[in-house]
Amino acid sequence: MNTYLQIHPKDNVLVALQDLPAGQQIEFNGSKIQLKQNVPAKHKFPLAPLQPGDPVLMYGVLVGKAVQPIQEGETITVKNLQHDANAFHEKDANFQWQAPDVSRWANQTFRGFHRADGQVGTRNYWLVIPMVFCENRNVGVIKTAFEKGLGFAPAEVYNEQVNDLVNLYKSGNLDAIKTYKAPEASAEPRKNAVFQNIDGIKFLIHEGGCGGTRQDSDALCALLAGYIHHPNVAGATVLSLGCQHAQVSILQEALKKLNPDFNKPVLVYEQQTSGSEFNMLSTAIRDTFLALVEANKLERKPAPLSKIVVGLECGGSDGFSGISANPAIGHTSDLLVALGGTTILSEFPELCGVEQELINRCENDDTADKFISIMRAYESQAQSVGSGFYMNPSPGNIKDGLITDAIKSAGAAKKGGTSPVKDVLDYTEYATKPGLNLLCTPGNDVESTSAEVGSGASVVLFTTGLGTPTGNPIAPVVKLSTNTRLAQRMPDIIDVDTGSIISGQKSIAEMGEDILDFVVKVASGEIFTKAELLHQDDFIPWKRGVSL
Template identity: 80%
Template sequence: MREWPESGKMLSWIIILVLKSDSQLSYISYMNVYLQIHPKDNVLVALKDLPAGEEIAFNGDTITLLNTIPAKHKFTIEAIAKGSPVVMYGVLVGKALTDIHKGDLITVNNLEHDANAFHDKDANYAWQAPDVTPWKDRTFMGYHRTDGQVGTRNFWLVIPMVFCENRNVGVIKTAFEKGLGFAPAETYNSQVEDLVSLYKSGNLDAVKTYEPHPTTHQIQRSSVFPNIDGIKFLTHEGGCGGTRQDSDALCALLAGYIHHSNVAGATILSLGCQHAQVSILQAATKKLNAQFDKPILVFEQQKLGSEFNMLSTAIKETFMALVEANKLERKPAPLSKLVIGLECGGSDGFSGISANPAIGHTSDLLVALGGTTILSEFPELCGVEQELINRCETEDNADKFIRIMRAYESQAESVGSGFYMNPSPGNIKDGLITDAIKSAGAAKKGGTSPVVDVLDYTEYVTKPGLNLLCTPGNDVESTSAEVGSGANVVLFTTGLGTPTGNPIAPVVKLSTNTKLAQKMPDIIDIDTGSIISGEKSIAKMGEEILDYVIEIASGNVHAKAEILQQDDFIPWKRGVSL
């Protein structure tokens, strides 16, 4: 019998066998070389670059690799005839375009998207919650709102109702950020000034050899309002010129941001004649909370006249509102008040076996503690719909999920697209050949808990537990929507490196592999590559992530996206321009 290596040493070989329900990650890994994610799979994932001709021992068989297999990519364990299924994560992820030989590399040239059909809920779901004893009495320091929500940050918003007001928002942004000390450090301004000085001196050689010195970014806080984390400005390109559906959706999304636990109140700039009327926004906030009592300051340019008159009035009244917002202080709150968005972007072939299942376990822990999580990106649930349908607690939620998924796919096909076109060139290059492969891995972000609610775009979470939210796969549109639906922290996995952030919610970036974390340390908060190396289990990493979230939520730690002021915000336009 072999001895396990001493603790702390790199494993030169490893055999792991985890067989749970089909909804849970179960895999066999041999020698840190390759991985079979599910016993039903007829492909293996390379954990490192494997040369052509190498012989792979698997389940008593020998597989000779016919091609070089880059890390993150897949190769077959058996011959697969043209038109036959390729299975990964235990589900159908494509069908063979050609005869694929045993030991072949899976590519876009020999595999096309295919996925299992889905239908009505046909099974009850039993969930065994993880042990959460270590977190049972834990709290985080948050901002308690009158409606019972608890924020992880305390922001004031400045919002245009229509793109015509973006310039005016920019004027207020410059005035407040400089006046209150929220303006970012002018790192690159000084570089340009240095280059100008060298150029004016006639020293072109010095310009060519100029090497700037990197600076450390820091969170900018105001000495005037220490309890306010910042003023955020949600500029956008909507509000008029599109369909009424899109302007109504924009108002609903903005209402979600104003209602959000991380927001103290908002300043609204309106032109006056746009589709997205202030009255629609006000009705949307009342729909979210009939007793809505946050201050909303509205300034309509076509009523107030000159730009100077409107902006001067807006600045003065906003300043007075900040005085009140600054009176709120952090106080202890139960972890059940956390609402975590589960997001991915720039995914790679390791996403579904490291970072995604890790935050899936974090989701399960939080749900077991009475908290709330949000899984979105509906095009990236293609092929795993039946599992999610069967995890729905009610028939109504299952039916709603089916209805939204079918309508979304139909709409995409009506404009000559489809979910099968979802993988990006970067996804494909790093092993996500079909949308079904990408989706099977992306769904692991949702862990294993039951689905308590299904939300259409802009609907706000009201039930603790795992919620499904309809959004596109676009990173920023989806993250913007998760926060608009109540997420006060977002866990964002990436294999290629995506800087996405959000104006009002901390977005914690998790790398799927250590190489990325080392290459882009300015955007990565947590490295889950230790799962790939075998140093940590998925459960252990998920637990560490929850501990980190508590620190983020309390304001003790700031996400890299916050430090860089990566305030991305893009509403989803579901209609067409008119």
Template identity: 70%
Template structure:
């Protein structure tokens, strides 16, 4: 492989620039050579032979677009000369066989987790406070304000200290000094934790629960039930107004479906029954405090790696994502599958064009047909509102080399590795099978990570090429950069640099193994992700059909 450019698959007719290339540079490919006709920035692609209008663009061995106009050999491709095009798909058409990777080195490994009575194991121990309707957001935030600092869960607010310093300068008449007064970072200590075995109290405010469609409220209740059921959650406080669409009975019905023998403490209070706001809040705070004292008795104990449920996500992707970070976590996913654990690949709009490959990897025709049906229904719903999967790539994606949805999808699907697909889940459905699961979510980062935690993921792997701070309230999100430049530029949000794959310093397999080791540390509580350290608790329920 050249250190300057890469042909990903033998049947590809485009190559990827691994570094900035200049016009006139000689390129060797398929026993022939040609010169670049223009500069090609790193992460972008160029064609190896002249292309006529409507000629197909092949990358990762699949159809990812078509030429809009003639492109000379050695010419760069972009939205100006290439348009999205993807292959059609039918049902499962091939028998799939898989050679599992050697996992003997991890067979007897464990992580230190929180064991739940239903057999799940948490990688963290959180209490959650959530409203069934947006009307209760204020009350949830009052509880947050009352609990976080007093119990030692709040972080030192260096920015508040910074503003106070600026105020002091202003009051002293030193306004000229304000323009050059530097931020000093965290320089104060927070309070010590009262409950040492609890990782935090998380507050899941949202804008749903009433208005909208009844289906939205049903889905919201199912999502919140999934969060309560998630093994990283020790118990929950639920605030209801009383008259909203998202009724307490619906939440309890969804919980009963997930676990009819739920043994976690669950506090449910309804404002229209309790009376005054003061009575509601006093009840919620008192009952929650007593429950926290009880769940604080839980301790981490050894658990097999088969208890890991790993979400696979990407956001702010670039032209390197599909050749470094994504296949690296794909190998991690294969290791997890071989160890009897579960992994979950989401973002259905970013599986456009690779459907047939995924259908053939499904363990049964029934599972394959469900995937095909969900993909078609989602695509149809997007088109009904004047959109489509082809509109998924963001301006940042396009700027950094992902110019069609099929191209983006072909790289994004690498997160799912090579293992058989054991189950296909619709939005809010919960993971019950080991191996690779597909979960129907939008491509929107936070809506997707929100869904992954609601479906039972106790840790997530999140690849990025451009940099995104996304986290989750209850499931630690490991952030992996596709390139070293990003890891060096934004070290406060990146946990693992996959750039050594691009540089040829590590193989995909070596990087995937390193990632598994990191997961074990995170799951055991001996390391914390950057998103957790920053308190990046992103939570956005999906209003179905609204976003890609």
């Protein structure tokens, strides 16, 4: 395999594909470069000397400027490079797209849950939602009752471990405690014996609904409406205190905005008008059980692949993300778009420096102008609280080669493939146009994934180079490793290993096709993702302007 890579012909740096020792001679385009120091895998070194102010190009775009002299063959670090990116402006070019050949999947279907509004789900869940954090405890009571009563609860392997340790302690066998190993739980999904066609009851615990800004409460209601409207959801039980900012009426208005003919069952209980807590909870549990009986009548049936909506996400990114996993799911996105499907690319702080490319890919000027407006407003909000997109990379990102936000962004944008941008969505807006959609979210893994699902993603493709367990309550999250070492180290987290792109065993197109085949099996309920098996139900609404 190659030990280094120039990602784009315009780039003036190379990426180490494995650890390269100091003194090694690199031959590139007829020139010889001697490495001045060890270059760790995923890090970069320049092809020619750089002086302060000189630009650094990766993926063919500006990703930073040197702040001190950098010799050819010297490792680029946060000490010698700072973030810089190209400015962007109105759409100034027409975009032509050559769609990939999708004849192989032309007549293929997946088995999904058909909803009355025409959406098709990949799962069939019932939701229990608090309108305000004051109801979290009551939601917890319902959660315990239903999960244990219906068998949806995770395996209690850790409870059993503590019980074993207590018994060993009581018997005075401290040596046995030191060597005790808990038995691992089964990795098989736990199917419910009562409701065969229901994948589970999910609980959207959150810390919002009151005490913050009205903007945050309104956004929370819109996000919750997106989850109830979602094709993976049969209906919802809603608990309200009564006096909070996030009123049930706002939620109902948001549902009507998504679908004027909305007709899913939504059971609402308000504690301040329900009498005792016991009366409210026992009534809610009884009514929810009866609703589950009806939801269980829905069965999986064939649907065209155009009914799949895929979220494109990354988290715990590394220097290989933009070389392997991200472009691989970008090709998957192109395949789905060519089949009439819908994909959602989010994380606006991680599009910094590639805005102009995306603007020019927008289908029309109005779409492009909306993207420009949202990007500039978001950056302005971040700067108003003493931050900025340049502060987006995490310590883990930087350690593994993503030195600036522009480097991270140029690689992150590869998740969106090469297709036209059909629509630009502000936070909580729902995807209704087939094709690639851009959705305004922060770069935070869970906030962004929560938003993509709230905008309609029925499966999420989540790339990671460092390893993250992020999942979602109602949509399966497929975790793709950028490198094989991670897949081997965290096999209970990773679903798909794209490291064969780095080793040269597979092309990006081949891997993208494999991922689409995997998505179809996940969408059909033939495969449950590692995040699902771990009950990794992460849900965090975005408090706008605070998070990158």
